[in-house]
Amino acid sequence: MISYTFIQVLISGVLLGGIYALISIGLTLIFGVIKVINFAHGEFLMLAMYFAYWMWHYWGVDPYASVIVLAALLFLIGAATQRGIIQPLLRSPASMQIFATVGLSVTLQNVALFLWKADYRTIQTAYQASKITIGELAIGYPRLVAFVGATAMTIIIFWFLKNTFTGRAIRAIAQDRMAAMLVGVNQKRMYMLAFGLGSACVGVAGGLLMPIYYVFPTVGTYFSLTAFVVVVLGGMGDIRGAWIGGIIIGLVEAISGFYVPALKEAVYFAIFILILLFRPSGILGLGRGFEEVAQE
């Protein structure tokens, strides 16, 4: 009995980790390349979820089917943000970039509140409550899809960065902005591409999360703090690290949620602070530590 419950806790944790990974990959990609923490990342997720909702509501589009459109929409929004807000601030101190994205986050939240009100919107699908049962264990289908989606996305992005010409250019500019520009990498275009890609990831996440959760103007804040934790844990800019970090935080949350429910957030924030202090380059040690960031 105990062991069954414990295994179920572990399963829930891994599935939750998949959701966190899904949201964090985009954030870590943006950070890794442009060295900007997008505090409006959660709001981008909120927008993606709203778009998924409206497409379902008006045209009956299944959220899984809308993923491609969402990715494209969010790519545009991300690229526009980079071009309009981040690019002009590249030479400003980090604090100014942070504040610009905080401003964007506040604006988006409240514009959403104005346009769509504080209602909690959910969609209904046939597969929503279906699950795979193995003996007494249950794996919810939408959560499994999210997990698989996160894993696939990690592999695709990783492959893209490693093996395509554009991907290599992005990595080059991430490693050394000046040197890459000297050998002819178009910095503006690569940054827009990277920011757009990172946002497109969150667009995909929006579609995959809609059958599980609900959308309302401040839904982003439910996820964004966790996403920061995951990204730092995995190492800033490390795609695989984000996936592993997501799973770890999911497990930590599920296990501490079972044994010390009232303190579960405190537990992972404490882990977060410890990681920041003792291993800022993340668990794999492949992320960018603050020494590198400070050089920019």
Added chain:
Amino acid sequence: MKRWVWSLFILALLSALPLVVETQFYLHIFILTFLYASFANSWNLIGGYAGQLSLGHAAFFGIGAYACAIGSVKFGISPFIGLAIGVIIAVLVSAAIGYPCFRLRGPFYTLSTIAFAEVVRLLTLYWRDLTEGAVGILIPFKPGVANLIFSGKVPYYYIGLAMMALSTFLCYHVERSRFGYYLVAVREDEDAAEACGIRSARYKLYAAMISAAIAAVCGVFYVQYMLFIDPEGVFNLNVSIQAALMTIIGGAGTWLGPVVGAALLIPLGEFLRGWLGGAARGLHMAFYGIVLIVVVMVIPQGIVVTVKNLLKTKATRKVEEERR
């Protein structure tokens, strides 16, 4: 010396204001402005001069407020002692958390402050026996100097004014002291400052401790004025953002910046809500967000520096150009 004359004149003007203003609501807005100006001053020390972008300043504000509220409600301690305890705890905590965190730079530091404030908020929720958790603490309304609770607005007005004047004076003084120059040097280039023999970690720590102390005092004032405190109200990320927002809009790293920022944003916020309010839900906050983006992009030094530059006479400009 003229600066002193004018400062005193304005102080005198503000001191005389309650004699003419009868509407309590206006006094209320002034009190809020004083409170937030002081809080922004506290943020300015660490975020402006030292350049450490903290988004967890609400933690110290809340620690001060909770220490005082718990002391007076649960243990019957005078709020004056509560104030002292709150300040001591805030300073100790800021030292304990600042010492390791100051090694972090840029976004890493900001993230750590957010996480820290979250931990404080979660612990407040968790220690229910002490803090009443999410329910919050109601301070019984027993007016009297000993309780630091007054039935009218005027005493709060003068205490708030004094708080703002003192904290501004402190910033002014810091700006012109060796300590202040060290902080600015660390902000501009930490490695260079270290190379010049400035122990950056130590001075950042001092700044953080002074800053936490002021924030805790503001927290105490807040709770004695509101007579109600809950974790949502004081530990919210928005509280921290507001302190930084006012400072940056006014002018981070200038002694007048936070005051100007608060004097603009607080009345504006109150009246925007009154006018737009229910008719345009959320719009006044969206407006804040847009103002923040625009300020950061157009006048990143803030209003004070920008206006200063505009006011420079042709002659000064010429001299400066020649100097380049």
Added chain:
Amino acid sequence: MRIRLMSCLAICAMVVSLGFVGADSLAEAAETVKIGAIYPLSGNLARLGEESYRGAELARIERNAQGGVWGKQVEYVVADAPDTNAARSEAERLITRSNMKLLLGTYSSSLAYVATEVAERNRVPFFEFGAISDPITERGFKYTFRTCAPASGFGTIAVRVIAELAAPKMGMTPKDIKLAIVYEDSLYGTTCAKYAKAEAERVGMPVVANEPYSAKTNDLSPVILKLKAANPDAVIHTAYIADAILFSRQAKELDFDVKAYVGQGGGHSMLDWAKAIGDVSGFLNVDFPQFKINKAYTPGLDEFIKLYEDTYKEPPHSGHSLVNYFGAKVMFDAMEKAGSLDADKIREAAISLDVPEGQTCTGWGVKFDPKTGQNVRALPYGLMWTKDQEQVTIYPPEAAVAEIIVPMPTWRERGQ
């Protein structure tokens, strides 16, 4: 020189903005009676804040059509209070700048804490129509009156529904029923759960699990697994909307079934929740009166619904409008009786009101406790969701229109 200009700028900013507001405080015609209304009309509380305001507004429209109070028309001066800081500012503004002698509001308990405190200090009577936290009326305030049921009533009724309605049908006594209490850990959940626990202890119902969680969580499976391990017969759950949806969806995933499941208003009263879950038949709930109730017990309810639909061109979203409508009517009666807006006269008049249960649109009676200002004849109702996603009243028996279904269908029986 520069500094002077700087400082002038700061002062000017303040003075100019003050000048702006001065303009709109011109005296109005003396033939209206003005009352300040504080509701959260923006921000996260706006949804039900707006619904609450509509109720109070309808009562005003109706009253004015019938000739108003003392033959004068009634007018609200509306203020938006999305958070406690704003609630304080707006209460100050209404009382000291707009010279309101009477306030009403607020829907949310933390807003009510702050707003009533300002009113009490200024000796201005405050009628609270919708906030349920008990301490609001436990502070010995002379001029705070609450017309609606407090949180303690929610916890109590939830346990009574299980003990008095569900237990006999299951062939059990309250002492055999293993109860689990789950709640979100903010003000609302904590208070309701506390009273549910107290009432369970009073009737001797064993509490096998007592689980708080944060409403901002992304995953409730640990809580559900813990509950599953405790194997309760009945659950009392206090939740906002997001966590209510998440809980039900994950309970379905993990096949967590109980014989009786009682929500405590909040998320479990919302159509958004029912829509997200689909088949919600048999779910129990405790809340303010809803519209499927014994009409003989609630005279005037149909008129209210008609008035609402005529005015807003849509059916009421929730019972919040109804209780605010009820509250405002009670307040007008007190005003009429007092003859003026003098604080002590209003207080005297309010205390002297005496209406038994079953004669108003909510079924609630009116009798204010002179010590606390709480209406002692208001208790929430036991409700049950139907297949058509409607809530029908099941408790108390005089107001009931349906019989409880226990044990409720399991998730498997509900199918997809």
